[in-house]
Amino acid sequence: MPGFSVKKVLLEEGASEHAFAQRILRRLPETPVQISTPTESGEYADEEDMGKGTLHLVIHKGDFLKPCPGTKEYICCGYQILNLATNCPLDCSYCILQSYFNQPNLRVFVNLEEELEQVLQTIDSNPERIFRIGTGEFTDSLALDHITGLSDLLLPEFSKRRNTVLELKTKTDKIKGLVASKHRDRIIVSWSLNSPYISAREEHGAVSLRKRLEAARICQTEGFALGFHFDPLVYHDNWKEEYLKTIELMDRYIDPKGIIWISLGSFRFMPELKSVIRKRHPESSILNSEFIFGLDGKMRYFKPIRMDLYSFVRENLETWHPNPGLYLCMESNEIWQKCLGWSPKNSEGLSRFLDKRVGEIFR
Amino acid sequence: MRDDIMSIYNNTEGSSQPVRLKDIEDQPGPYCMSFGFDIEPLKRSLRRAGLINSPLLIKNRHEQLDIIIGYRRIQALKSLNRDSISCRIVSYSELSDLECLLLNLHDNLSFREFNDVEKGMVLRRLSSWVPRDEILEHYMPFLGLSSHGPTLDFFLKLDEELDEKIKESIAEGHLSLHASKLLLEMDIDARLSVFQLISKLKFNVNQQKQLIEYILDISNNNQETISEILEDVSLKNICSDTRMNNPQKVHSLLRMLRSRIFPRLTDAEKTFKRTASALDLPGGVRIHYPPFFEAPNYRLEIFFKSGKELKDKIERLSRIKGVSKLRDPWETDT
Numbered sequence: 001m002p003g004f005s006v007k008k009v010l011l012e013e014g015a016s017e018h019a020f021a022q023r024i025l026r027r028l029p030e031t032p033v034q035i036s037t038p039t040e041s042g043e044y045a046d047e048e049d050m051g052k053g054t055l056h057l058v059i060h061k062g063d064f065l066k067p068c069p070g071t072k073e074y075i076c077c078g079y080q081i082l083n084l085a086t087n088c089p090l091d092c093s094y095c096i097l098q099s100y101f102n103q104p105n106l107r108v109f110v111n112l113e114e115e116l117e118q119v120l121q122t123i124d125s126n127p128e129r130i131f132r133i134g135t136g137e138f139t140d141s142l143a144l145d146h147i148t149g150l151s152d153l154l155l156p157e158f159s160k161r162r163n164t165v166l167e168l169k170t171k172t173d174k175i176k177g178l179v180a181s182k183h184r185d186r187i188i189v190s191w192s193l194n195s196p197y198i199s200a201r202e203e204h205g206a207v208s209l210r211k212r213l214e215a216a217r218i219c220q221t222e223g224f225a226l227g228f229h230f231d232p233l234v235y236h237d238n239w240k241e242e243y244l245k246t247i248e249l250m251d252r253y254i255d256p257k258g259i260i261w262i263s264l265g266s267f268r269f270m271p272e273l274k275s276v277i278r279k280r281h282p283e284s285s286i287l288n289s290e291f292i293f294g295l296d297g298k299m300r301y302f303k304p305i306r307m308d309l310y311s312f313v314r315e316n317l318e319t320w321h322p323n324p325g326l327y328l329c330m331e332s333n334e335i336w337q338k339c340l341g342w343s344p345k346n347s348e349g350l351s352r353f354l355d356k357r358v359g360e361i362f363r
Numbered sequence: 364m365r366d367d368i369m370s371i372y373n374n375t376e377g378s379s380q381p382v383r384l385k386d387i388e389d390q391p392g393p394y395c396m397s398f399g400f401d402i403e404p405l406k407r408s409l410r411r412a413g414l415i416n417s418p419l420l421i422k423n424r425h426e427q428l429d430i431i432i433g434y435r436r437i438q439a440l441k442s443l444n445r446d447s448i449s450c451r452i453v454s455y456s457e458l459s460d461l462e463c464l465l466l467n468l469h470d471n472l473s474f475r476e477f478n479d480v481e482k483g484m485v486l487r488r489l490s491s492w493v494p495r496d497e498i499l500e501h502y503m504p505f506l507g508l509s510s511h512g513p514t515l516d517f518f519l520k521l522d523e524e525l526d527e528k529i530k531e532s533i534a535e536g537h538l539s540l541h542a543s544k545l546l547l548e549m550d551i552d553a554r555l556s557v558f559q560l561i562s563k564l565k566f567n568v569n570q571q572k573q574l575i576e577y578i579l580d581i582s583n584n585n586q587e588t589i590s591e592i593l594e595d596v597s598l599k600n601i602c603s604d605t606r607m608n609n610p611q612k613v614h615s616l617l618r619m620l621r622s623r624i625f626p627r628l629t630d631a632e633k634t635f636k637r638t639a640s641a642l643d644l645p646g647g648v649r650i651h652y653p654p655f656f657e658a659p660n661y662r663l664e665i666f667f668k669s670g671k672e673l674k675d676k677i678e679r680l681s682r683i684k685g686v687s688k689l690r691d692p693w694e695t696d697t
Contacts, residue, residue, distance in 0.1 A: 102512070275548060278583060288584040290625045292655035302628050303656055304693040334659040 004089045004205065006147065007053035009033045010105060015057045020153070021110035024057060027147050031055075051104030052089050055147070060109035065119045068137065070347060073295035074330040077263075078351035079132050082119065082166075084112050084150060085139040090171055090205040093281035094232055097138065099273040106139075108148055120157060123164050130355040133158070136169025136190070143172050151177040159183035165260075165358050167227055171206035173215035179222050186362055188260055189219045190227030193250070195242030198234045202286055209246055213253040220258050225361050231265035231329055233309045235289045235301060240312055247316050256321030260361045261354060264310050265329030268300040296330075303335070310339035325357045379417055382450045384441050387420065387428050394421075394463040395434035396471060396488070398480045399534025405439040414440065419451045421463055428452070431463045432470045461492040472505060480534045482506045483522030486515060520547055529558050537562070542571035548579060553589035560593065564602070564609045570617060577620040584624065627693070631656060634692035642686060645679045656691065 009031050015021045025033065036056070064083050070076025085108045086101050109115075123131050135141040135150070145151050151168070155178070158166035167188040168178070178189060191212045194202075199209050206212075220226055228250070236242070250256075267286065271293075277284055291299040300306065310328065317324050327350060328336055336343035344350040391397055418433025430437060433450070440448055458466075468485060471477065477485060485506060489498050499510045508514055521533070524547060532538035538561065546554045557578060561571050582589050592598070601607070601616045622629040632652070639650045647666035653659075667673040680686065 275545075278548060278579070287580070290628055292625075292628065292657060295657055302625070302631075304627060304631070304691075332659065 004143075005053070006031050006055045006106075008055070010036045010054055010056040012036050012056070012058045015059055015110045018059070018110040018113065020113045020148075021057045024055070024108070024110070024148055027149070028055070050087065050098070052087070052091065052106065054105040055144075056105035056107045057110045058107050059111045060115070064109070064112065064115045065122060065133070070330065071296040074332055075328070075336065075344060075350050076330060076347045077132070077327065077354055078347055079134055079137075081137045082133050082135045082154075083138060084109050084135055085144070085148075087138075088140045089143050090140055090203070092171075092204060092206065093202040093277055093284040094234070094267055094269070094286050096269055096273060098276045098280065099270055101138075106144065108144070112150075113153060116153070116157065120161070123161055127163050129163060130358055131164040132167065132354060132358065133164060134167040134169055134190075136167070140170050140172060141168035142170040142174040142178070145174050145177045149177060151181060155181045155183040155187055159185045159187055161186065165225075165362065169227070169229065171203060171212065173207050173211045175215045175219055178224065179218065184223040188225045188227045189216070190229060191216050192229045192231060193246055194230065194232075194234065195236070195239060196245050197236060197238070197242045198286075202234070202281075202284060209249055213249050217253040220255060225260045226254065226258055227260050228262045229265070229329075230313055231263055232267035233264060233313065234267050234286060235305050235309060236285065239309070243313055244316060247313075247320060251320055256324055258361075259321075259324055260357050261325035261327060262317060263327050263329045264313055265331075266301050266306045266309055268294065268298045268330065270297075271299055274299070295332075306331070307335060307339050310335065314340055325354075327354065379449050379451050381447045382420065382428065382452070383447045384437065384445060387430065387437055389438075389441075391434050392429040393460065393488070394429060394431050394467045396467060396477065396481050396484045397434050398484060399478060399531050400435060402435065402439050402442065405435055406443055409436070409439055409443060414448055417449050417451050419453070419466065421453050421455060421458060423455050429463075431458075431466050464488055464492065468502075468505070477506060478534045479518075479540055480521065480530045482508065483518040486518045487522040490519065517544055517547070526551070526555060526558075529554070532558070532562065539568040539571055542568070542575055545572065545575040545579065549589060556590065556593050560602075564613050564616070566613055570613055573617055574620070577617065577624055580624045581620065628655060631692040638685075638689065638692070642683055642689075644683070645676045648676055648680065650689070661689070 006028060009025065009028060011021065011025075011033055013035060016025070060083070062083070066081050066083055068076060068079040068081055070078075085106065086103070087097055087106050088095070089106060135154070142151075154166060158164055165186045165188055167190050169190040169192060171192050175189070178187075193199075193209060193212065196209055199206065207215075216226055216228075230243075230246075233243075274287060277287060290302040290305060292302050294300040301309070310331075314326055317326060326340060327344075328340065331339075333343045333345055344353050414436065416433070416436075418437055419431040420428045420433075421431050423429050431453075437448075468489075486498060486502070489502055493502065495512075495515070499512065499515060503510045503515060508518070521530075521543060525533075525543065529538060529543065529546065533540065533543055538558070542561070546557060549557065557575060560566075561574065566574055578589055578592055581587060581592055597619055598616060601612055601619065604612065604615075607615065635652050635656075642650075644650070649664045651662040651664065653661065665673065665676055667676060
């Protein structure tokens with residue numbers, strides 16, 4: 001990411017009629033633009049690169065707001081995904097997007113502006129419900145913000161609604177657009193964190209942990225609520241010392257009282273990802289452990305390894321602050337109970353817990 | 364190119380002539396897509412009924428005859444020691460390479476399914492003449508494959524990179540496609556060594572996949588080459604153990620490799636089994652752990668012939684003191 005630049009823009013037929021696309025093109029005056037049909041570039045032309053240098057402005061035909069695809073076997077947080085782009089300029093070895101999408105390029109949905117109305121209508125017509133919405137599931141929320149200006153579009157709308165929070169999740173320090181905005185309420189800026197070892201070896205293109213936390217501190221000073229995600233937690237040599245270093249860095253930069261939640265999720269993946277990682281990241285050590293088939297068909301660490309990871313990180317985060325809003329991502333009732341000392345029992349229970357955190361931070 | 368294959372075919376009618384079989388190359392040539400077939404049924408049919416449909420040949424720029432349609436028939440007739448047969452012959456000026464290829468493809472599709480090696484041959488040959496998008500959209504479905512880029516890439520690699528012996532095993536249905544896909548992740552020497560092990564001990568489809576995944580995992584996790592893994596003494600000992608038959612060797616080998624990848628899981632399984640067997644359970648009573656210990660519940664299995672026997676066994680079970688101490692094997696007393 002530090003040296004990232006868009007080398008080419010692919011403009012789907014009809015996309016240029018959207019004001020959002022026009023604004024993006026104005027921000028890239030020197031970048032060559034090529035017109036594409038909706039069926040073109042339907043597959044990876046270059047599997048190694050995945051089209052990370054190509055910004056593809058497309059018209060999205062599907063829903064923009066979707067529930068996070070949880071499974072009944074594990075407890076899910078009941079998050080809603082605002083689907084505004086797919087793929088990511090960062091190149092983390094463990095990224096599920098490598099096998100999740102079969103289309104290349106950094107695809108940005110330029111009809112978002114028009115379709116956002118529908119999303120907001122859904123939110124407004126359910127005033128009793130809290131919508132926890134995120135944009136960082138299928139892309140990094142801020143990596144392209146300097147080009148797309150998405151924060152300009154989203155913050156004013158989400159900031160004024162009382163039954164929603166918008167979480168922008170990133171591994172970058174691209175916070176200029178956020179800080180320049182006058183909107184703070186109901187906006188959560190979140191960083192994915194890992195051990196320095198994993199961050200340096202596996203999170204290609206992401207900025208260092210220190211830079212992430214420096215950016216987080218600026219956002220906190222500016223009045224944004226913060227979230228953190230230790231996801232994926234990775235079992236590796238000296239993992240305890242390494243994760244402690246990250247928690248120590250957090251302590252140096254962040255006031256824990258302004259954190260809405262911290263999630264913990266151990267590395268898990270669809271089996272198909274394994275061969276992609278071996279091929280695209282032959283130097284990676286991310287697969288060096290005991291991965292078993294989980295109840296949802298994904299590969300995950302053997303249970304006691306996950307329990308070691310969660311228990312250790314929990315203990316140290318809670319030493320830092322007794323109530324950091326810890327929750328587990330896609331784990332069982334049993335693991336919750338054994339590692340966090342309590343359990344929401346099911347996905348509804350976890351939703352209630354997180355909704356309550358929203359109420360406590362955004363009064 | 365003319366898009367009506369039938370009209371191309373019909374235009375070649377009426378030019379049958381006798382051809383000496385020795386004037387036709389033994390190799391399939393640029394248009395035929397036959398691999399790993401059993402020629403004997405065709406020979407029996409030709410012996411009994413003779414040649415019903417004449418092969419179609421093309422005289423190439425060097426005045427040599429290439430087969431467009433009828434490769435198997437010609438091979439069968441050659442092995443029956445026939446001298447000459449009637450063939451239809453066209454000139455290279457009448458049909459383009461792609462038209463020859465498509466004639467062969469559709470002729471084959473009309474009466475048989477391609478095996479997986481042949482599908483790779485078809486796709487690679489088409490890829491010289493037809494844009495990738497068109498292959499994906501039109502030709503993959505003809506072959507019963509989904510229009511999926513990585514699937515196309517896999518079949519192209521299968522054709523280009525796999526050794527003939529491995530291809531034969533795929534065509535014969537011995538080596539699974541999944542296993543061959545995993546083998547393609549290895550370098551040539553490693554691939555052949557693993558393939559030889561699979562062939563020698565006759566791994567079934569699931570075992571092939573397991574073996575290759577274990578080997579790739581060990582190689583990846585421990586930075587060992589595949590040759591080093593296969594040369595390991597304990598693996599060699601299993602393979603050469605004359606007290607075991609092949610299925611026993613396969614089980615033993617897979618168990619040994621699995622314990623290298625899953626040391627904690629293997630320990631947990633051993634500990635649990637040891638604990639359960641020390642309980643002195645009544646006969647016909649078993650306790651099972653969930654797969655990988657992932658689900659939270661263990662399972663009790665009781666075999667019984669009558670209600671009385673069931674009751675007796677339950678009563679005996681309830682008196683076994685150690686039962687209440689059963690727990691996840693990694694849990695400690697502290």
